[in-house]
Amino acid sequence: MFEGAEHSENTTHKSSPPGLxxxxxxxxxxxxxxxxxxxxxxxxxxxxxxxxxxxLLRRTTDLKExxxxxxxxxSSLTEPVMRTIQIEQVDGWxxxxxxxxxxxxxxxQGQLRALTSICPHLGCTIPWNKEKxxxxxxxxxxxxxxxxxxxxxxSLRGMDTLExxxxxxxxxxxxxxxRQLVAxxxxxx
Amino acid sequence: MHxxxxxxxxxxxxxxxxxWGWLNRRTGLDNLLRTALDEPIPxxxxxxxxxxxxxxxxFISQVITxxxxxxxxxxxxxxxxxxxxxxxxxxxxxxxxxxxxxxxxSAMVVVLFLHLSQTYVYGAYKGRRxxxxxxxxxxxxxxxxxxxxxxxxxxxQRAYFATAVGTNAVSEIPWIGESIKRLMRGGTxxxxxxxxxxxxxxxxxxxxFIFALVASHIFLFRKAGAAGPVNEDPYHPKxxxxxxxxxxxxxxxxxxALLIVGLGVLCFFVPVQLGPSANPAxxxxxxxxxxxxxxxxxxxxxxxxxxAIIGVLAIPTLLVLAILALPFLDRSxxxxxxxxxxxMGAYAFVVFSLVGLGLRSQYLDRHDSGVAQQxxxxxxEEDEYARKPFEPELSSASLAAANVTLADPLAANGKxxxxxxSCNACHGDGGGGTAAAPALLGVKAKFSPDQLADLFKHPTAxxxxxxxxxxxxxxxxxxxxxAYVESLK
Numbered sequence: 303m304f305e306g307a308e309h310s311e312n313t314t315h316k317s318s319p320p321g322l323x324x325x326x327x328x329x330x331x332x333x334x335x336x337x338x339x340x341x342x343x344x345x346x347x348x349x350x351x352x353x354x355x356x357x358l359l360r361r362t363t364d365l366k367e368x369x370x371x372x373x374x375x376x377s378s379l380t381e382p383v384m385r386t387i388q389i390e391q392v393d394g395w396x397x398x399x400x401x402x403x404x405x406x407x408x409x410x411q412g413q414l415r416a417l418t419s420i421c422p423h424l425g426c427t428i429p430w431n432k433e434k435x436x437x438x439x440x441x442x443x444x445x446x447x448x449x450x451x452x453x454x455x456x457s458l459r460g461m462d463t464l465e466x467x468x469x470x471x472x473x474x475x476x477x478x479x480x481r482q483l484v485a486x487x488x489x490x491x
Numbered sequence: 492m493h494x495x496x497x498x499x500x501x502x503x504x505x506x507x508x509x510x511w512g513w514l515n516r517r518t519g520l521d522n523l524l525r526t527a528l529d530e531p532i533p534x535x536x537x538x539x540x541x542x543x544x545x546x547x548x549x550f551i552s553q554v555i556t557x558x559x560x561x562x563x564x565x566x567x568x569x570x571x572x573x574x575x576x577x578x579x580x581x582x583x584x585x586x587x588x589x590x591x592x593x594x595x596x597s598a599m600v601v602v603l604f605l606h607l608s609q610t611y612v613y614g615a616y617k618g619r620r621x622x623x624x625x626x627x628x629x630x631x632x633x634x635x636x637x638x639x640x641x642x643x644x645x646x647x648q649r650a651y652f653a654t655a656v657g658t659n660a661v662s663e664i665p666w667i668g669e670s671i672k673r674l675m676r677g678g679t680x681x682x683x684x685x686x687x688x689x690x691x692x693x694x695x696x697x698x699x700f701i702f703a704l705v706a707s708h709i710f711l712f713r714k715a716g717a718a719g720p721v722n723e724d725p726y727h728p729k730x731x732x733x734x735x736x737x738x739x740x741x742x743x744x745x746x747x748a749l750l751i752v753g754l755g756v757l758c759f760f761v762p763v764q765l766g767p768s769a770n771p772a773x774x775x776x777x778x779x780x781x782x783x784x785x786x787x788x789x790x791x792x793x794x795x796x797x798x799a800i801i802g803v804l805a806i807p808t809l810l811v812l813a814i815l816a817l818p819f820l821d822r823s824x825x826x827x828x829x830x831x832x833x834x835m836g837a838y839a840f841v842v843f844s845l846v847g848l849g850l851r852s853q854y855l856d857r858h859d860s861g862v863a864q865q866x867x868x869x870x871x872e873e874d875e876y877a878r879k880p881f882e883p884e885l886s887s888a889s890l891a892a893a894n895v896t897l898a899d900p901l902a903a904n905g906k907x908x909x910x911x912x913s914c915n916a917c918h919g920d921g922g923g924g925t926a927a928a929p930a931l932l933g934v935k936a937k938f939s940p941d942q943l944a945d946l947f948k949h950p951t952a953x954x955x956x957x958x959x960x961x962x963x964x965x966x967x968x969x970x971x972x973x974a975y976v977e978s979l980k
Contacts, residue, residue, distance in 0.1 A: 331737050349584035355583075356582045360583070393886075395576075396886050398886040399885060401920070425916075427913040427916035428916075440913055441958060
């Protein structure tokens with residue numbers, strides 16, 4: 303080993319106890335050290351693994367529920383009303399705040415329901431037609447009843463309902479996007 | 492490269508058969524291990540020799556924690572602080588890992604100083620070890636450069652202003668100082684280009700040099716052989732040698748264990764804080780560098796104007812040259828410190844000067860009530876920021892939308908009409924465009940308000956074909972809509 307080579311032959315070792323060779327003593331110690339290093343290494347990896355697996359442990363992308371308005375605002379609702387909500391999309395360390403239009407209406411049992419204004423056909427924004435008492439998409443003429451169910455036109459399904467909840471007297475909605483041009487509602491983001 | 496040719500019988504049983512045997516026959520792992528572990532140490536193992544491997548351990552820890560931190564970090568003035576806040580406040584074990592990386596830098600400087608001191612006091616640079624010494628000096632410089640460049644990356648107040656001062660100090664160098672400062676900053680002022688430069692230096696450039704130099708340092712060390720105790724001949728060791736394994740390995744591991752426990756406890760109970768985001772306009776801020784830069788910081792205070800050439804250029808250059816030239820100048824084989832009064836005197840002088848300057852800086856800060864108050868205020872601001880939960884950064888798209896609403900009430904009204912008329916259904920939110928219709932951004936440059944009004948009322952054949960209906964609105968609403976469309980950028 304380099305210039306120090308000659309010394310390895312003069313190396314002094316404490317004499318080993320009889321019956322236990324130096325080599326086997328060194329192997330045993332080596333094994334012990336190997337095991338120890340492995341255990342310490344494993345322990346030190348715990349924070350590293352937790353750090354890297356953070357996206358598995360917590361949600362890193364999230365769409366927060368947005369407030370649509372006070373429940374009392376909708377108590378005398380007779381036809382769909384459009385509300386602009388602020389949606390907050392969290393993407394890791396950043397968030398995007400945007401505005402989306404949703405409709406608040408009633409289902410056939412009279413319960414409040416929120417509808418996205420995006421047409422399930424090709425994504426146009428659907429206005430409420432007061433005279434005809436139905437939703438009429440300006441792009442390709444799909445029409446929907448006041449509760450969002452499909453009436454006529456090219457759309458394969460009714461308008462998409464959004465998850466709602468009530469918190470502190472406020473109607474809250476979770477805005478989502480759905481796949482277009484399919485018969486069954488399918489969340490895409 | 493191997494001292495004793497090893498016969499087959501020499502190889503321990505675990506390397507003869509099975510997977511180990513195969514691996515060994517393919518790689519020569521056993522010989523490699525023996526070469527690493529059977530390094531002879533004249534005079535036997537000692538605790539004085541443990542610092543080199545301690546440094547290697549911290550360096551590897553810095554590399555690993557650094558790579559992991561890069562999973563979330565973004566090097567730009569816009570995002571650096573947010574991403575570090577995310578690491579510290581949101582990501583699991585993030586605060587611990589960042590602390591490990593930051594305290595690791597301090598530990599590196601401490602252990603590096605001990606390693607250098609041991610080498611110097613033991614005269615271990617003597618006897619054909621010039622290149623070993625030089626590579627060590629270069630590594631010292633690179634480690635300090637790592638500390639300097641890494642310090643800026645969180646982009647909080649403390650980091651920003653410390654680096655502003657640090658790069659300003661460079662400009663004190665006569666003639667070329669100003670150019671070097673601009674090169675380091677990527678401009679006359681600190682900004683996002685400064686982060687890019689520091690990041691590249693910290694993550695690619697300096698580590699590459701460190702890897703290369705650590706390899707050469709270890710190679711040159713093994714080539715020259717361990718120097719052994721102070722009464723050993725640096726050229727031709729005469730004392731009985733003990734192999735590196737096992738006793739020296741165990742001693743080295745004791746330092747590693749101490750570092751692991753020490754850093755672990757420190758990072759867990761006293762994590763490194765992140766202060767509020769850098770605010771270049773803050774004229775009140777009193778910058779202070781990390782503790783190991785305090786002596787230089789204090790030293791630079793004494794040299795201004797025409798004297799700067801002595802204090803900033805001449806003295807440091809001479810000191811560095813003297814350190815580099817040490818093994819060439821000091822050719823005696825005498826290694827016992829008590830027989831080397833000049834060398835020990837110089838060492839004591841430099842160390843006391845550094846400690847003295849550092850303490851002086853601390854003393855001045857404590858006894859200037861204005862500075863002490865401001866520093867306390869800065870610490871309080873850091874504590875306050877540290878307690879706040881993580882707040883995601885608002886993406887620029889959302890800001891643009893908000894700004895339009897604020898800027899012009901007419902345009903704001905137009906936005907309501909744009910959405911009420913379902914224009915956004917085809918032209919997209921904020922006129923960004925969709926598959927159904929083109930974007931309206933920058934329309935102002937192409938059409939005057941009158942032309943737009945005309946187009947709205949009488950769409951062209953092409954527009955008609957695309958599904959654009961004529962717009963029939965009261966004049967005021969039309970005006971608002973046009974104002975909004977013209978505002979889209």
